[in-house]
Amino acid sequence: MDLRDLEAFVAVAEELHFGRAAARLHVAQPPLSNRIRRLETELRLQLFERSTRTVALTDAGVRLLDPARRTLVQAAMTREIAASIVSGEExxxxxxxxxxxxxxxxxxxxxxxxxxxxxxxxxxxxxxxxxxxxxxxxxxxxxxxxxxxxxxxxxxxxxxxxLEELVCALPADHPFADRERIRLGDLARDDFVSLPHDQGSMLQSTMASLCHSAGFRPRIVQVAPDSSTVLALVAAGAGVTITLSSVCPVQSVGLVYRPLEGIRPSHLVxxxxxxxxxxxxxxxxxxxxxxxxxxxxxxxxxxxxxxxxxxxxx
The missing domain is CATH 3.40.190.10 (Periplasmic binding protein-like II)
Structure with a gap:
């Protein structure tokens, strides 16, 4: 069904005058009449009673008017949504x-x-x-x-x-907890808590690389699935770790965070x-x-x- 035929039907039904409906749709009257006849043929219904002076809706036309209006509204909404999607607004x-x-x-x-x-x-x-x-x-x-x-x-x-700074997380009672900065080499004898090495964590691989640059291989005593659990284990005294400044607010009880001295890189992005x-x-x-x-x-x-x-x- 052509939506333009429905538009023609609604216009004539609301105006009850072919001339006014044609002017409203900005078309000539003969094409408008042709659309109405085509729609009636397709539906196998007479929609209007016509005479030389009057136009009136048949019972079928009255019953189809509201569904036709709703169809046109839905079509307009569909066009609007499509335009929004194309423009990126939806x-x-x-x-x-x-x-x-x-x-x-x-x-x-x-x-x-x-x-x-x-x-x-x-x-x-x-x-x-x-x-x-x-x-x-x-x-x-x-x-x-x-x-x-x-x-x-x-x-x-x-x-x-x-930009996130790499920092050292220590248990609050660690011997280095009162230092303002930590040299990574000073932690060579410490136990470390880490994210899994086989899960592609950039933080874990960065920690391993920095320790290697400082001259030692970190002794990983516990592995945890996420940073929150890593920090909980550090707070419990299981070891130390390297973490990020953005993670610090996750755990504060039982921990201290200290900047690392002389590491490259000193940040992750x-x-x-x-x-x-x-x-x-x-x-x-x-x-x-x-x-x-x-x-x-x-x-x-x-x-x-x-x-x-x-x-x-x-």
């Missing part, structure tokens, strides 16, 4: 996040998106480790993800959103990443919003050597 952006840093940044982004593009839905998917989010970006299961730099995937674009070839206009709008909601840190002003923290491709 849609779904599947967003992956993992770790304490993204849990702090995610609400800032979500709030900004709701304020500026209320018809874009962020579908939030929690991940245990960042590498999982990268895999799902590559497979197309996610549109956007909070990750850490560097990213070794040319298919992905990214922008840095936060959180970023937003997405497939470069993702055609979603809603994704493009969210990335645009992120530029103001989560601005890229000024690394030059902070005196950070970006070559040490994987910023080259941002």
């Amino acid at each position: 849609g779904r952006v599947r967003t992956g996040f993992a770790g304490a840093s993204s849990q702090r940044l995610l609400p800032l982004l979500a709030t900004a998106v709701r304020r500026t593009h209320p018809r874009i839905e962020l579908v939030l998917q929690s991940q245990t480790y960042v590498y999982t989010a990268l895999e799902e970006l590559l497979s197309g299961a996610l549109d956007l993800a909070f990750v850490r730099l560097p990213i070794a995937h040319p298919e992905l674009s990214s922008r840095a959103v936060e 959180s970023a937003l990443a997405w497939r470069t070839d993702n055609p979603s206009t809603a994704l493009a709008r969210v990335v645009e919003v992120s530029e103001s909601a989560l601005p890229t840190p000024d690394f030059d002003e902070l005196g950070i050597d970006t070559s040490l923290i994987g910023i080259g491709q941002v």
Whole structure:
């Protein structure tokens, strides 16, 4: 059924005059009459009683008028939604996040998106480790993800959103707890608590690399699935660990956090990443919003050597 035929029917039904209905639709009267006849033929119903002076709805026409109006309203809504999707004002952006840093940044982004593009839905998917989010970006299961730099995937674009300092977490009664800074080499004899080495955790691999640079291999006595559990074990006296400044608020009782002296790199970088070839206009709008909601840190002003923290491709 041609929607223009329904529009013609509704116009004539409301005006009860072919001339006025034609003027309302900005068409000539003969084509309008042809549309009405075609619709009546298709429906096998007479919709109007016509005379030389009057036009009236038949019983069938009366009964079909409201459904025809509703159909036109739904069609208009469909066109409006389609236009919103094309413009990026409506849609779904599947967003992956993992770790304490993204849990702090995610609400800032979500709030900004709701304020500026209320018809874009962020579908939030929690991940245990960042590498999982990268895999799902590559497979197309996610549109956007909070990750850490560097990213070794040319298919992905990214922008840095936060600089996180690497710090040492010690039990509150540790002999070095009263020091202002910790030299990593001084912890060579300590027990360490770590994230799993086989799960692709960048924090775990960074800790192992830094200890190696300091001249020792960390003695891992306990492994925990996430940073919250790692810090709980440190607070209980199981060992020490290297963690991130964004994680510090997660656990404060029984712990002290101290800056590490003389390590390179001294920071990790959180970023937003997405497939470069993702055609979603809603994704493009969210990335645009992120530029103001989560601005890229000024690394030059902070005196950070970006070559040490994987910023080259941002």
